[in-house]
Amino acid sequence: MDTTFEIPDPSDWLSTALPEIAPLESSLRCQVCKDFFDTPMMTSCSHTFCSLCIRKCLSSDGKCPACRSGDQASKLRQNWAVQEAVDAFTASRKTMMNMARRQSTQDTLNCPAEDEIQGRRGIKRKRDIGMSRDDEGADRRQTRSQSRRNPQHTSIPIGSGEPITIPDSEDSDYTPEPAMPRSSESTNTPDMLVPCPICGKRMKEEYVFSHLDNCTAPTDTHGALTTNTASMSRPTKNQPANTVARTLNSPRDLALQPIAQLNYSLLKDSAFRTKLSELGIPNWGPRQLLIRRHTEWVNIYNANCDSSRPRLKKDLLRELDVWERTQGGQSLRGTAGSNSDVSKKDFDKDVWRDKNKSQFESLVADARERAMKAKTSREALDKEKDGHDALDSRAVIADSQSPEEMEDTDAQRSPSYPENRNLNAHSAETSGLEQNHLSLMEETSQAEGDSIKKPPLLDLPHEPVADVEQTETSI
Amino acid sequence: MSSVAQKRLLSEYKTLTNEPPEGITAGPVNEDDIFVWEALIQGPEGTPFEGGVFPAELKFPKDYPLAPPTMKFTCDMWHPNVYANGMVCISILHAPGDDPNHYEHASERWSPIQSVEKILISVMSMLAEPNDESPANVDAARMWRERREEYVGIVRANVRKGLGL
Numbered sequence: 001m002d003t004t005f006e007i008p009d010p011s012d013w014l015s016t017a018l019p020e021i022a023p024l025e026s027s028l029r030c031q032v033c034k035d036f037f038d039t040p041m042m043t044s045c046s047h048t049f050c051s052l053c054i055r056k057c058l059s060s061d062g063k064c065p066a067c068r069s070g071d072q073a074s075k076l077r078q079n080w081a082v083q084e085a086v087d088a089f090t091a092s093r094k095t096m097m098n099m100a101r102r103q104s105t106q107d108t109l110n111c112p113a114e115d116e117i118q119g120r121r122g123i124k125r126k127r128d129i130g131m132s133r134d135d136e137g138a139d140r141r142q143t144r145s146q147s148r149r150n151p152q153h154t155s156i157p158i159g160s161g162e163p164i165t166i167p168d169s170e171d172s173d174y175t176p177e178p179a180m181p182r183s184s185e186s187t188n189t190p191d192m193l194v195p196c197p198i199c200g201k202r203m204k205e206e207y208v209f210s211h212l213d214n215c216t217a218p219t220d221t222h223g224a225l226t227t228n229t230a231s232m233s234r235p236t237k238n239q240p241a242n243t244v245a246r247t248l249n250s251p252r253d254l255a256l257q258p259i260a261q262l263n264y265s266l267l268k269d270s271a272f273r274t275k276l277s278e279l280g281i282p283n284w285g286p287r288q289l290l291i292r293r294h295t296e297w298v299n300i301y302n303a304n305c306d307s308s309r310p311r312l313k314k315d316l317l318r319e320l321d322v323w324e325r326t327q328g329g330q331s332l333r334g335t336a337g338s339n340s341d342v343s344k345k346d347f348d349k350d351v352w353r354d355k356n357k358s359q360f361e362s363l364v365a366d367a368r369e370r371a372m373k374a375k376t377s378r379e380a381l382d383k384e385k386d387g388h389d390a391l392d393s394r395a396v397i398a399d400s401q402s403p404e405e406m407e408d409t410d411a412q413r414s415p416s417y418p419e420n421r422n423l424n425a426h427s428a429e430t431s432g433l434e435q436n437h438l439s440l441m442e443e444t445s446q447a448e449g450d451s452i453k454k455p456p457l458l459d460l461p462h463e464p465v466a467d468v469e470q471t472e473t474s475i
Numbered sequence: 476m477s478s479v480a481q482k483r484l485l486s487e488y489k490t491l492t493n494e495p496p497e498g499i500t501a502g503p504v505n506e507d508d509i510f511v512w513e514a515l516i517q518g519p520e521g522t523p524f525e526g527g528v529f530p531a532e533l534k535f536p537k538d539y540p541l542a543p544p545t546m547k548f549t550c551d552m553w554h555p556n557v558y559a560n561g562m563v564c565i566s567i568l569h570a571p572g573d574d575p576n577h578y579e580h581a582s583e584r585w586s587p588i589q590s591v592e593k594i595l596i597s598v599m600s601m602l603a604e605p606n607d608e609s610p611a612n613v614d615a616a617r618m619w620r621e622r623r624e625e626y627v628g629i630v631r632a633n634v635r636k637g638l639g640l
Binding site: 007009010011012014015031032033034035053056057060061063065066068322323326327 | 487540587
């Protein structure tokens with residue numbers, strides 16, 4: 001795209017000699033995406049938006065963005081007149097803009113003596129523009145095959161009185177039959193005849209439609225195409241070339257049937273995933289993401305079905321991929337989980353600390369209490385080494401040990417904890433009990449598949465609170 | 476390749492630059508992240524906010540314009556419809572689905588056809604005419620209703636503070 005028009009905007013006109021064009025251009029833009037209408041669709045309430053824009057709005061809240069009356073995607077109808085106006089405008093925009101800009105610079109110079117010369121220049125300029133436009137047209141024709149639909153790249157002969165041709169029908173996979181010259185060429189041929197899309201007979205463009213109604217050409221090869229065209233229920237009047245292009249393009253269009261929206265609540269997870277892979281779109285992620293992805297795909301795909309210049313599926317998949325990266329699964333990945341806020345860059349740690357102060361405090365208190373208990377129980381152990389107490393009280397002690405000690409009892413051979421070794425060596429009765437502990441811990445650690453430290457941490461707080469009192473009384 | 480939201484925000488940015496509404500400036504803080512904007516709003520004439528310039532931060536969701544942005548004043552703002560933390564609470568910033576206050580007409584709410592410009596204009600008129608039906612800042616609302624002079628005093632003080640006087 002031209003660098004000076006990276007983001008064409010209605011306000012571009014304000015600084016030129018033709019600021020009046022700004023509202024005209026605004027009216028040719030969709031109010032949702034602020035871009036030129038792409039496949040304009042009319043709602044039941046007679047508002048017009050891009051097909052994809054209105055489909056997204058309706059799938060998100062089911063209301064017309066302009067008047068908020070409820071509507072359904074299935075009730076949308078193409079607004080070809082607007083498409084035509086947009087195509088014509090975008091095709092001539094650059095030329096008009098250049099003229100309006102030049103005019104405004106001339107106005108600032110404003111030398112009355114040069115009026116005549118300017119007039120002559122003006123004629124010359126027009127001719128130049130005409131030529132350059134033709135050149136551009138030729139360029140476009142070469143590159144159009146791989147280019148995506150772009151409002152800037154439609155070439156329409158302006159003011160020539162010839163039928164308007166929307167030449168995007170020439171896609172890479174379309175090879176013109178010799179009997180049917182490309183529609184854009186047909187407008188350039190001196191006889192100005194257009195081929196019938198069914199029988200290929202050349203005739204004046206305005207007769208094509210009456211001819212189409214009773215074209216008697218063999219329908220065995222093209223029958224599907226005509227029914228397809230008819231089923232599209234698009235208004236054909238005033239859109240000759242477009243419809244011709246459409247019909248020529250039809251072999252691929254046969255695949256372009258709108259996808260039905262699914263009733264997600266009735267669909268089981270596995271069936272849903274199968275469905276997505278049948279559609280050829282990714283099927284990973286949680287159910288909520290699957291639903292959002294499917295909705296997005298239905299919107300993209302059905303908007304493409306509406307289009308007079310449908311794109312290839314791989315382009316649509318690329319669009320879905322952009323969605324995936326910006327709004328879909330890949331955008332969520334980084335922030336998934338409960339502490340997504342914490343990982344944010346602008347995370348306000350002071351607020352967080354204040355908000356969770358009570359929790360933090362109770363956690364600290366818990367930890368202190370447990371440390372204290374561990375200490376008291378250790379003391380109790382030391383005492384027990386000397387005195388021979390009942391077995392059950394020792395069981396209690398073993399239970400109330402702190403996690404670190406538990407692990408060490410588990411490890412048993414650790415020489416740095418003579419206490420525990422002593423304990424183990426000391427009392428034969430307790431060893432059986434500890435065996436129980438060991439097996440229990442092995443079980444839990446196997447079940448968890450996690451670090452060994454975790455199970456005792458989780459297990460501990462149950463009994464000790466009540467039991468420590470016992471030990472204290474026993475002390 | 477950019478998303479729909481990015482394209483639309485760029486387009487709005489360009490319109491706001493070429494055709495700025497009176498008393499309003501807005502644009503992305505950083506070229507790398509088009510989803511965070513800073514806006515400057517002049518205090519409307521004939522109100523206690525007159526003469527002040529109020530900075531605010533706009534944050535856009537990834538599915539903009541389907542969902543509205545949030546707006547937060549980054550200066551001291553004593554106003555019935557602005558929370559103590561600067562968060563602006565007006566109907567145009569609320570999606571039609573959620574109505575936390577149960578008083579807003581659906582027609583006043585966010586819709587994809589609204590824009591940054593319309594939000595900022597609404598906020599400007601909110602400064603001039605607070606809506607005390609469902610205040611975000613109850614104290615400010617009561618003061619505005621009952622002790623207008625005191626309210627004006629605080630607002631004026633904030634204006635001076637904002638200007639570094």
